[in-house]
Amino acid sequence: MFFKIVLLVLVFFGGSLANPVVKGKIGEAKVSLLLKRLNNNEYYVINDLLLETEKGTTQIDHVVVSIYGVFVIETKNYKGWIFGAERSKKWTQVIYKRKHTFMNPVHQNYGHMKSLEEVLGKTYSHPFCSIISFSSKSTLKDITIASPLIHVVNNFHLLNTIKMYDERLISNANMKGIIYKLNHHNIEDRTRRENHVINVKEKQERIRQKVKEMKCPNCGGELIDRIGKYGTYKGCKSFPECRFTYNRTS
Numbered sequence: 275m276f277f278k279i280v281l282l283v284l285v286f287f288g289g290s291l292a293n294p295v296v297k298g299k300i301g302e303a304k305v306s307l308l309l310k311r312l313n314n315n316e317y318y319v320i321n322d323l324l325l326e327t328e329k330g331t332t333q334i335d336h337v338v339v340s341i342y343g344v345f346v347i348e349t350k351n352y353k354g355w356i357f358g359a360e361r362s363k364k365w366t367q368v369i370y371k372r373k374h375t376f377m378n379p380v381h382q383n384y385g386h387m388k389s390l391e392e393v394l395g396k397t398y399s400h401p402f403c404s405i406i407s408f409s410s411k412s413t414l415k416d417i418t419i420a421s422p423l424i425h426v427v428n429n430f431h432l433l434n435t436i437k438m439y440d441e442r443l444i445s446n447a448n449m450k451g452i453i454y455k456l457n458h459h460n461i462e463d464r465t466r467r468e469n470h471v472i473n474v475k476e477k478q479e480r481i482r483q484k485v486k487e488m489k490c491p492n493c494g495g496e497l498i499d500r501i502g503k504y505g506t507y508k509g510c511k512s513f514p515e516c517r518f519t520y521n522r523t524s
Contacts, residue, residue, distance in 0.1 A: 352411075354367050359419075363517050394452060405425045485508060
């Protein structure tokens, strides 16, 4: 079944396993299969949720609605050593001494939860549980998280992390109301979903173009080459007022 899902992903995106989009979708497919093991009397899983918000469309990898609360899961199909802190703008992936920085997934998932708040309104009044689930091929070397409702784990710890929460928070009726709202707002139109992917790619390309011109995409200032613990990267000259960094070495 898993290989069938992977094949469909590859056909749909028409890419190779080296393609970041394809790698991401394969990671999401793996987590989707894991989440199927949850008791469907207590948990309801929504994969690849696309919502319309005031700031545009937002894609959320997985949302698990249960009597124990709502879990928002961001999947990262990365390998290598992973370093990061809850409040850092960027996290770091290291593979054989090569460094690659990427957006802090905790911040990314916080944006997802704000979108869920906007859609659900008063239907759900409890805090969300944020889970960042990394591939089993990654090693979480130095992850600093202070908030009790934020978890950064490997895939093989995902289900146990969800099951840690065993205090009932919502009724079955309230759970059904949340599920109805999310399914009602989930954008399933293929064209709109394709447009969302295009918009994300265009934004990434605008950032790359600015970096190529040595201009900061955040503040418009000058970018300069800096040397960090794991090699060189580009950073805004206006640091610490602007903390934009960029690295594409891996």
